[in-house]
Amino acid sequence: MPWDEGLVNSLVYDRPDPAEGRVLSYVRAVNEALATALEHDPSVFVLGQGVDDPTAMFGTTKDLAARFGPDRVFDTPLSEESMMGVSTGAAMNGMRPVFMHNRPDFVLLAFNQLVTHASKFHFMDNGQTTVPMVVWAAIGRGWGSGAQHSQAIHGMLLGVPGLKIVMPSTPYDAKGLLLSAILDNNPVCVFEHRWLMKKDGVVPEGAYRVPIGKGIYRRRGRDVTIVGASHAIELAFQAATSLSSDGIDAEVIDLRTIKPLDEAIVLESLKNTGRLVVVDTAWMKGGLCAEIGCLAAEKGFTDLKAPVVRIGLPDIPTPAGYTLEQFYYPDAARIAAAARELVRA
Amino acid sequence: MTIRYPYKGHGLAGFDRISHSHPAAQLVGWYRAMLRIRRIEEEIERRYHQDLMKTPIHLVIGQEAAAVGCCSALRPTDLVYTSHRTHGAYLAKGGDLGRMLCEMHCRINGCVGSRGGSMHLIDKSVGMSGTSAIVGGAVPIATGAALAAKLKQDDRVVVVFLGDATTEEGVTAESLNFAALKKLPVIFFCENNFYSVQSPLAARQPPRDIRAWAETHGMPADSVDGVNVLAVHETVRAAVERARTGRGPTFIEVAVYRFRAHGGAGDDSKTGYRAEAERVAWEAVDPLHLFGDYLTRSATLDAAAIQTMESDIAGEIAAAFDLALASPHPTEDDLYTHVYAD
Numbered sequence: 001m002p003w004d005e006g007l008v009n010s011l012v013y014d015r016p017d018p019a020e021g022r023v024l025s026y027v028r029a030v031n032e033a034l035a036t037a038l039e040h041d042p043s044v045f046v047l048g049q050g051v052d053d054p055t056a057m058f059g060t061t062k063d064l065a066a067r068f069g070p071d072r073v074f075d076t077p078l079s080e081e082s083m084m085g086v087s088t089g090a091a092m093n094g095m096r097p098v099f100m101h102n103r104p105d106f107v108l109l110a111f112n113q114l115v116t117h118a119s120k121f122h123f124m125d126n127g128q129t130t131v132p133m134v135v136w137a138a139i140g141r142g143w144g145s146g147a148q149h150s151q152a153i154h155g156m157l158l159g160v161p162g163l164k165i166v167m168p169s170t171p172y173d174a175k176g177l178l179l180s181a182i183l184d185n186n187p188v189c190v191f192e193h194r195w196l197m198k199k200d201g202v203v204p205e206g207a208y209r210v211p212i213g214k215g216i217y218r219r220r221g222r223d224v225t226i227v228g229a230s231h232a233i234e235l236a237f238q239a240a241t242s243l244s245s246d247g248i249d250a251e252v253i254d255l256r257t258i259k260p261l262d263e264a265i266v267l268e269s270l271k272n273t274g275r276l277v278v279v280d281t282a283w284m285k286g287g288l289c290a291e292i293g294c295l296a297a298e299k300g301f302t303d304l305k306a307p308v309v310r311i312g313l314p315d316i317p318t319p320a321g322y323t324l325e326q327f328y329y330p331d332a333a334r335i336a337a338a339a340r341e342l343v344r345a
Numbered sequence: 346m347t348i349r350y351p352y353k354g355h356g357l358a359g360f361d362r363i364s365h366s367h368p369a370a371q372l373v374g375w376y377r378a379m380l381r382i383r384r385i386e387e388e389i390e391r392r393y394h395q396d397l398m399k400t401p402i403h404l405v406i407g408q409e410a411a412a413v414g415c416c417s418a419l420r421p422t423d424l425v426y427t428s429h430r431t432h433g434a435y436l437a438k439g440g441d442l443g444r445m446l447c448e449m450h451c452r453i454n455g456c457v458g459s460r461g462g463s464m465h466l467i468d469k470s471v472g473m474s475g476t477s478a479i480v481g482g483a484v485p486i487a488t489g490a491a492l493a494a495k496l497k498q499d500d501r502v503v504v505v506f507l508g509d510a511t512t513e514e515g516v517t518a519e520s521l522n523f524a525a526l527k528k529l530p531v532i533f534f535c536e537n538n539f540y541s542v543q544s545p546l547a548a549r550q551p552p553r554d555i556r557a558w559a560e561t562h563g564m565p566a567d568s569v570d571g572v573n574v575l576a577v578h579e580t581v582r583a584a585v586e587r588a589r590t591g592r593g594p595t596f597i598e599v600a601v602y603r604f605r606a607h608g609g610a611g612d613d614s615k616t617g618y619r620a621e622a623e624r625v626a627w628e629a630v631d632p633l634h635l636f637g638d639y640l641t642r643s644a645t646l647d648a649a650a651i652q653t654m655e656s657d658i659a660g661e662i663a664a665a666f667d668l669a670l671a672s673p674h675p676t677e678d679d680l681y682t683h684v685y686a687d
Contacts, residue, residue: 045496071496072496076523077519077522077523077526079516079519079520079522079523081485081515081516081519082484082485082488082516082519082520082522082523083485083519083523084485085482085484085485085486085488085489085516085520086485086486086488086489086492086520086523087489088485088486088489089426089475089485089486089487089488089489089490089491089492089493090489090490090492090493090496091489092474092475092486092489092490092493093424093474093489093490093493093494093497094493094497095492095493095496095497112479112482112516113482113485113486113516116477116479116482117477117479117482117486121475122683122684122685122686123460123683123684124457124460124461124465125457125460125461125465125467125469125475126457126458126460126461126683127458127682127683127686128457128467128469129469129474129475130686131686132686161684162684162685164685185686185687186685186686260685
């Protein structure tokens with residue numbers, strides 16, 4: 001059992017009503033997406049450190065090696081850069097690799113291949129080659145993950161042309177976005193969050209796709225817009241609930257994809273509420289928070305009734321210790337306080 | 346300055362013994378391919394100062410036998426990946442000359458639509474599949490292409506051209522390890538020309554045998570004299586045979602010398618990073634001249650035949666430059682295509 005399993009198990013989420021459909025955990029939803037893709041498309045294969053071991057990448061790859069064989073689901077050497085290049089080369093030649101990392105921190109070792117090769121080839125050879133590959137990783141948090149096991153690196157990748165980045169927040173999206181990512185003809189990064197892994201949700205059977213590049217309203221409201229993705233949506237919901245008891249009606253937008261960004265939904269909501277709180281699981285500076293703040297300034301300035309508020313990580317490496325972590329990570333209360341201040345200003 | 350890296354081969358000595366197993370037409374074909382690459386490179390070099398080719402160039406003058414010896418052992422469906430020094434492999438693999446020169450003149454009908462330039466010559470119709478301007482960048486990609494070939498069981502062989510400095514990149518060791526582990530149909534074709542830009546091998550690696558280093562990754566490795574086109578061909582042919590029959594990868598170190606600077610036109614030995622005498626000594630074993638002399642001596646080719654070859658090649662090159670100079674430039678709209686694939 002991974003060392004942080006107990007922590008993740010202890011997180012409580014609203015349980016969906018089984019009357020609404022089949023209920024599945026987030027991990028099972030990812031597992032089902034991988035199995036569905038492997039079953040339907042012989043060009044799909046899954047690689048990564050430990051994808052066929054007993055812990056099976058948090059359970060997301062459980063039973064896949066036994067079911068689809070060692071050619072299609074296999075463990076790798078500890079060679080992140082080479083394996084990213086191998087995935088790229090295979091994708092350029094008719095395959096659809098899914099390269100899994102249990103933390104985004106390890107993807108940093110492979111930036112040369114991801115940033116300078118995989119995402120560029122289609123443009124560089126004038127569209128002759130496509131690179132349909134998925135780079136999957138789960139952002140860590142807590143239980144001493146610290147500065148080198150909890151980095152959320154998606155902000156660094158926002159400026160890389162040719163890449164797509166999705167960040168699901170629900171089991172339904174985890175399956176539907178992963179299937180879309182695998183079927184996409186571009187390199188797609190799928191950044192999950194460790195704290196969502198035990199969340200339950202309604203997940204349809206069989207193949208379905210959540211479109212890449214489209215956000216969704218998770219809650220409609222008129223006073224303030226809270227926008228984010230992945231685990232930030234969980235916090236945004238908690239904040240919205242607390243705000244509603246104060247008579248503040250928050251709108252929550254789940255971006256689902258952060259690159260290419262659904263600018264229209266953010267601007268539409270801003271027109272409606274005039275106030276914007278951007279929440280991210282990564283650093284505030286130079287990332288998603290900054291990008292959306294800039295979008296509001298550039299294209300939604302006249303709709304703004306108050307300055308944009310960014311809620312993300314401070315410009316500090318993640319501390320490992322429990323007490324320091326409590327000061328480091330923003331929580332729902334901070335989001336709610338920021339929204340409250342915006343509305344009352 | 347003394348000669349740091351002397352030629353250690355034996356020219357074409359012993360060539361007779363093995364050349365008999367190759368039809369004369371094949372040998373003549375290789376000579377023509379080498380001569381053609383040489384003349385194309387010389388013409389690029391001659392015109393480079395005009396600034397009409399707005400692209401960095403990395404000439405292969407002196408290394409033609411490596412490219413031709415290697416690619417002549419491959420099928421058109423086999424795949425080649427290279428570093429930034431692309432011209433030799435591109436032409437030897439059968440890449441289109443007109444589209445190469447259009448690319449170098451930044452024209453829309455260049456082989457990659459003016460998005461790549463000289464460092465990214467690609468012609469997928471002949472298996473010239475990808476390049477990287479980052480040293481070592483193409484090595485794992487070629488390894489991945491070989492993984493795809495193995496998974497699809499399509500009996501393709503993949504060759505990646507790399508240099509001596511590429512063996513210093515961590516990703517190369519990682520890729521050799523993986524290729525050996527999975528018995529992939531890939532050949533690591535390492536042209537050791539002793540310099541990375543202007544840094545000599547001795548400043549970058551301890552005295553060691555690159556071939557032996559490669560072997561520790563669990564694959565057979567060979568060393569071959571890059572002056573001798575037939576020796577290169579035979580060595581690659583054996584590696585291709587291994588790869589195609591599922592016996593896994595091979596590493597081949599090819600000793601070569603570039604007669605020109607790392608980049609741009611002309612030689613830069615006079616800047617002092619290498620002895621001019623060293624280049625001169627290697628020019629004495631110019632692979633093109635040795636091969637031409639051999640074919641003439643053995644009466645496989647005569648002066649008239651070589652003259653015909655020269656004038657045919659000159660005509661082809663002139664026509665290709667004319668095509669490039671007459672071709673349209675891209676428009677702004679061309680910038681916005683193929684960022685994402687549909």
